Amino acid sequence: MVRKTAVILKKLFVDAHIASHPDTRRMCRRIGLPAEPVEDPVSLYQWINSAADPVARGKQVLFLTRNKGGFLKPCPGTREYTCCDYQILHVASFCTMDCSYCILQSYFHPPxxxxxVNREDLDRELTDLFAQKKTVSRVGTGEFTDSLIWEPWTDLTDYLVSRFAAQDKAVLELKTKTVNIEGLEGLHHRRKTILSWSLNTPAVMKVEERRTASLEARLNAAEQCQKWGYPLAFHFDPMVIYKNCEDDYRQVVKQLFARIRAENIVWISLGTFRFMPTLKPMIARRFPASKIVYGEFITGLDNKMRYFKPLRIALYQQMASWIRDAAPEVTLYFCMEDRDVWEKTMGFVPPPDGGLGRMLDRSAVNVCDLTP
Incomplete structure (x- = not known):
């Protein structure tokens, strides 16, 4: 039996404009903290930023509000690196877990x-999406938050799984580092929801991923979801280069395929650690035991610090060979890498203008029973 990942929540704030919304009242009851009304969020933002560690404070404070923009957004890729044309479902922001490398701690101001809670607007956008004539849509909630940290407080996952199950042109990917899967049991998902886990070595998890589930727990949860009929995906991203890391990553691949059937995996992504320069002092301050920012880095085409390309390619080639040996037919791809890396690792380059997206669409059609 898998256990839920612990969540520490100390304060609850509610946008005064949505205080009477049914989802607001429902979540407040489940959370069980006194709700403090907020007329102007600027004061709340200032209070977060006044902390000695705004990131730590922001992870213990929840603000219920409405999405004033669109829920569906294109993945913010860059033209210098191959993008998968993913669609982000922006249902929430930030995360209760604490990973040293997480871009969200410097992306959101404040964190x-x-x-x-304005699910009626989300519902309209999903209705429009499902009505499009586009062949396949790949949608995920794990870009700006972890998909399953919200399980103790809301029925959002139940709602989304049901909405996607009622159509045949789109898949929903729920990406997580938790094991909060109890609510998924018994849902009529029709294989239109993909459960996906970020994986790394135990050495990286121990130092860099606070309050996340262990590797063993994540694989247990994935195996349980497989028994419930869900298709799965895995993301080795960010991989970290350190002494003897190759042996550690090879063991993770072995553990993965000892538990999970290759034919039930929709895709596996690979990506190495990269970061904006502004993140370096934050990691050094918040994670003094971390050494990840002191590797051999150069400035990439997107102005992020990336491992020296030969180092990336060497690790990618080994990872790809281990995965191919275990599962020759599994769709394997890079998250935000250039043509040279693709060619030297995979032996091909996805065609421009959406070639990678079309490759992932085909995999979704084959594994998730979509209508092409």
């Missing part, structure tokens, strides 16, 4: 847990 603050926010959940958007």
């Amino acid at each position: 603050l847990l926010q959940f958007f």
Whole structure:
């Protein structure tokens, strides 16, 4: 039996404009903390930023509000690196877990847990998406937050799984580092929801991924979801280069395929650690035991610090060979890498103008029973 990942929540704030919304009242009852009304969020933002560690404070404070923009957004890729044309479902922001490398701690200003309760607007956007004539849509909630940290407080996952199950042109990917899967049991998902886990070595998890589930727990949860009929995906991203890391990553691949059937995996992504320069002092301050920012880095085409390309390619080639040996037919791809890396690792380059997206669409059609 898998156990839930612990969540520490100390304060609850509610946007006064949505205080009477049914989802607001429902979540407040489940959370069980006194709700403090907020007329103007600027004061809340200032309070978060006044902390000695705003990131730590922001992970313990939840602000219930509404999404004033669109829920569906294209993945913010860059033209210099191959993008998968993913669609982000922006249902919430930030995360209760604490990973040293997480871009969200410097992406959001201020860093603050926010959940958007205006589901009626989300529902309209999903209706429009499902009505499009586009062949396949790949949608995920794990870009701006972890997909399953919200399980103790909301029925969002139940709602989304049901909405996607009622159509045949789109898949929903729920990406997580938790094991909060109890609510998934018994849902009529029709294989239109993909459960996906970020994986890394135990050495990286121990130092860099606070309050996340262990590798063993994540694989246990994935195996349980497989028994419930869900298709799965895995993301080795960010891989970290350190002494003897190759042996550690090879063991993770072995553990993965000892538990999970290759034919049930929709895709596996690979990506090495990269970061904006502004993240370096934050990691050094918040994670003094971390050494990840002191590797051999150069400035990439997107102005992020990336491992020296020969080092990336060497690790990618080994990872790809181990995965191919275990599962020759599994769709394997890079998250935000250039043509040279693709050619030297995979032996091909996805065609421009959406070639990678079309490759992943085909995999979704084959594994998730979509209508092409």
